[in-house]
Amino acid sequence: xxxxxKSALLVSLSAMAGLALAQSATDDIAKYREMIADGNPxxxxxxxxxxxxxxxxxxxNATLQKCDLGKGPGVVKGAAAELPRYFKDTNKVQDLESxxxxxxxxxxxxxxxxxxxxxxxxxxxxxxxxVVAYVVTHSKGMKxxxxxxxxxxxxxxxxxxxxxxxxxxxxxxxxxxCHGEDGKRIRLQDLPNITTQKGAxxxxxxxxxxxxxxxxxxxxxxxxNDCYRQQRFPEPIYISDVTIALSVYMGVKANGGEMNTPGxxx
Amino acid sequence: xxxxxxLVSAALVVVATSAVAxxxxxxxxxxxxxxxxxxxxxxxxRDDTQKFCSDPVALGGKGDAKKREAIEKANMxxxxxxxxxxxxxxxxxxxxxxxxxxxxxxTDKADTVIGGGCYNCHQxxxxxxxxxxxxxSLWNYGKIRGNSVDVVQYTWGKIYNAKAYNACxxxxxxxxxxxxxxxxxxxxxxxxxxxxxxxxx
Numbered sequence: 001x002x003x004x005x006k007s008a009l010l011v012s013l014s015a016m017a018g019l020a021l022a023q024s025a026t027d028d029i030a031k032y033r034e035m036i037a038d039g040n041p042x043x044x045x046x047x048x049x050x051x052x053x054x055x056x057x058x059x060x061n062a063t064l065q066k067c068d069l070g071k072g073p074g075v076v077k078g079a080a081a082e083l084p085r086y087f088k089d090t091n092k093v094q095d096l097e098s099x100x101x102x103x104x105x106x107x108x109x110x111x112x113x114x115x116x117x118x119x120x121x122x123x124x125x126x127x128x129x130x131v132v133a134y135v136v137t138h139s140k141g142m143k144x145x146x147x148x149x150x151x152x153x154x155x156x157x158x159x160x161x162x163x164x165x166x167x168x169x170x171x172x173x174x175x176x177x178c179h180g181e182d183g184k185r186i187r188l189q190d191l192p193n194i195t196t197q198k199g200a201x202x203x204x205x206x207x208x209x210x211x212x213x214x215x216x217x218x219x220x221x222x223x224x225n226d227c228y229r230q231q232r233f234p235e236p237i238y239i240s241d242v243t244i245a246l247s248v249y250m251g252v253k254a255n256g257g258e259m260n261t262p263g264x265x266x
Numbered sequence: 267x268x269x270x271x272x273l274v275s276a277a278l279v280v281v282a283t284s285a286v287a288x289x290x291x292x293x294x295x296x297x298x299x300x301x302x303x304x305x306x307x308x309x310x311x312r313d314d315t316q317k318f319c320s321d322p323v324a325l326g327g328k329g330d331a332k333k334r335e336a337i338e339k340a341n342m343x344x345x346x347x348x349x350x351x352x353x354x355x356x357x358x359x360x361x362x363x364x365x366x367x368x369x370x371x372x373t374d375k376a377d378t379v380i381g382g383g384c385y386n387c388h389q390x391x392x393x394x395x396x397x398x399x400x401x402x403s404l405w406n407y408g409k410i411r412g413n414s415v416d417v418v419q420y421t422w423g424k425i426y427n428a429k430a431y432n433a434c435x436x437x438x439x440x441x442x443x444x445x446x447x448x449x450x451x452x453x454x455x456x457x458x459x460x461x462x463x464x465x466x467x
Contacts, residue, residue, distance in 0.1 A: 167316040169309040171438040186398045235302040242298035
């Protein structure tokens with residue numbers, strides 16, 4: 001019965017999301033969040049991700065269970081709350097997605113180039129997304145604590161800040177055009193002010209998320225990709241420096257806030 | 267030998283210009299993107315206005331006042347008044363243009379009609395409650411301001427190139443970057459200023 005109700009809600013919400021005049025969309029989504037607080041559809045992705053984490057796969061027929069997400073090999077709990085961070089073995093600052101791909105390459109023998117060139121929800125990228133859902137669930141309720149100590153982390157923070165304010169394209173948009181002031185909206189969509197701790201935590205703490213309007217799970221990389229699409233920019237390359245730098249900027253700004261991942265979004 | 271010398275000089279010139287043209291950040295930033303569909307890499311080549319307003323201090327309305335003035339002047343110089351002296355079209359068409367936020371993304375086609383995107387940021391007709399608030403309310407725009415030549419020309423100019431009046435305005439330069447053509451701009455003008463437009467009721 002509960003499942004049927006949830007499905008009915010999902011259907012009605014998807015229909016609602018299509019309406020141009022969704023006058024109280026924000027309220028309705030808040031109600032929806034309450035109603036299914038014990039069952040975010042992200043759970044399906046999370047369950048798939050847990051399987052993928054444990055199953056021997058790839059040219060090396062290995063699992064991801066020894067993957068080091070920053071808190072030691074195999075430690076999933078709390079890892080997402082402290083990413084992106086600098087990793088000694090790759091000598092790079094990595095976000096959750098780029099780090100999972102490193103593990104898929106090193107432990108299982110997959111070709112990262114194929115994952116980078118695949119689209120969202122395509123090929124092996126789909127497995128990365130499921131593992132993301134699994135990992136972020138295990139940071140739910142924890143404090144955001146993205147490090148900004150290593151020189152490369154500081155470099156990425158600085159790059160993220162510059163990228164955030166970088167204006168371009170035929171509409172002169174930057175991230176700051178929408179996310180630089182308190183209390184702003186596009187149509188009825190509230191826009192967090194990412195230049196403040198509170199606003200950054202609203203962004204960083206609720207993505208990755210299940211997105212009701214598109215009916216699928218979106219990672220942070222996908223969220224940023226769609227921001228750039230609407231900014232009228234060319235497409236950011238998956239796990240490129242700019243995307244990771246923006247995550248560092250947002251995460252460090254959000255430090256002290258709470259991880260509510262996976263979120264549930266319009 | 268002379269030819270070689272010329273070649274070397276040419277190479278040096280190229281190196282020198284590109285060094286001036288792109289900072290390390292700009293290079294690293296551009297390396298993170300790929301052209302896709304109609305969204306080419308040239309969209310990351312910023313003009314003086316975009317460069318100036320990429321600085322959070324300037325964006326916040328502070329910083330180099332002289333530079334700001336120069337940028338506003340340069341943008342003012344781009345404004346073209348309507349070729350036939352006619353400023354007004356049909357407010358009903360203007361409403362449609364104001365409603366549409368489509369166009370110019372990498373998922374759009376070259377012939378996708380670009381909307382004005384006005385309601386994304388402005389309240390306009392009060393009946394439309396799904397409006398943003400990044401820009402000021404335009405409800406009763408003409409009723410409050412009248413339609414003197416000054417008001418009409420300012421409004422045209424503001425739509426054409428908002429940066430002429432405020433260097434780092436959040437508003438796109440709609441005429442300057444050809445997001446709307448003259449006819450479409452006339453329709454939006456009517457929506458704002460025509461006494462018959464619901465905006466002025």
